Amino acid sequence: MQIYMHMHKQTQPLLSIPPGGLTMDVSGHRWPKGKVVVVMGATGTGKSRLSIDLATRFPAEIVNSDKMQVYEGLDIVTNKITEEEQRGVPHHLLRIAHPNVDFTASDFRDMASLSIESILGRGRLPIIVGGSNSYIEALVGDEYSKFRSRYECCFLWVDVSRSVLHSFVSKRVDKMVEMGMVEEVQQLFHPNADYTRGIRRAIGVPELDLYFRTEGFLDEEARARVLQEAVHEIKANTCNLACRQLEKIHRLKNVRKWKIHRLGATEVFRQRDREADEAWEKLVARPSTMMVAQFLYSVGATRSISTTSPPTIRAAASMEAALAATH
Incomplete structure (x- = not known):
């Protein structure tokens, strides 16, 4: 298989929760080991947008899990995220495979595992994002898989009603x-x-x-x-693809019993311009940020945080309070 590897400049994003002014420089710390966030959803629901939101609020890097975006070329057809949209966040497994080869689920599993280890090794949070649930399932497997024994996952599902989508x-x-x-x-x-x-x-x-x-x-x-x-x-x-993707997510959630957090984004797509952005922040970005904070530091279970607690724990608790105040 012919694969192109691209290196990205490492960034040091801030933990920033707009609006409300909560901005914390947490670039010097290391995240807990073995934590991985997975962003799921049908095509067109805003998965890439959410992954960037999270990656600019937590020091993180993104691993692409879309089986067509892994290939070089056809950027419009495959709806690849642009350099501008990436906002400096490092992306892995994006435009790495030759257009004429088959990049299989096992290829993805092997290369994504290497990317995750590399990201965690730099003390950053891996965020896996894409609509190819077969890739994600091949990587994560079941509760007895090697991946599950090494990592703890937080699954976020951006959901939009079928008619609106x-x-x-x-x-x-x-x-x-x-x-x-x-x-x-x-x-x-x-x-x-x-x-x-x-x-x-x-x-x-x-x-x-x-x-x-x-x-x-x-x-x-x-x-x-x-x-x-x-x-x-x-x-x-494309609509049929979206339906199949939704069916797979429901199967993973209801049959495989994956703990997947649903984020209803239908109202976002019914709004325009500023109203749509505000709905996105309220319904998707902010709740997701809180879920990831709780996942990383269990802040929901530790609401009484002493001044002697580690700075990252206190930051997460402060974020929780700030987010709650804006609702």
Whole structure:
């Protein structure tokens, strides 16, 4: 397998909880060993946004678990997080695999394990984020797995109602087309391409095959119609993917009995601009921050914190109080 490794500049983020002014420089400490946060959710729900929020509030690094974003190329189709959106947070397993190879669940398990050990070794918090639950399941396994015996996990699930999410996904596909998705896929098109391997499995690639094969033989009206049909198929397949992702999360939660914390974000998608940002902070970012603080330091069980307690424990307790005051 051909894999590209990318090095990232290490950052020292602050623990910052807006609004309210709580900002603590905790860059000098080390987090408890063996703690891993996993951000889950269907496509389009805001998993990457939440991971960045958390990584700028706790010294953390992000491990990508999206099976298409692991590949180099097709940034629009795979909706990869941009350098600007990363806000200086180091990302692992993003754009590391050659587009034509198969990066399997076992490949992910092995490389993610190395990334997690590296992140923990630097005294930072690993945050695993992505919609490929098969990757996460391969990594975490069951309660008897090697991973569970070495690490303690906090699972966060960003959930949006299906009707609202499907409407958002449809609009997002239209935006991707405007951004140049068709032209991006055309650069990868080959008449003998195998759509069962590598990045060509990504939704948005096989659906455009007929358009690229016939566009040179059709008039403008017919080309527009074939393209419209392809875009409609991309939207339908993306919605179907979201449904499958939700079904897998429900299975992990209800059948496998994973302790997954659900964060309802539907209201965020019903708002616009500032109201949407405020709803995100209230419904997703702030509760998640508190859950991670409790996970790291069990602050909910230690509300009486003495002045002789370690600084990181006192910081977490102060954060809990500040967050509670803003509700």
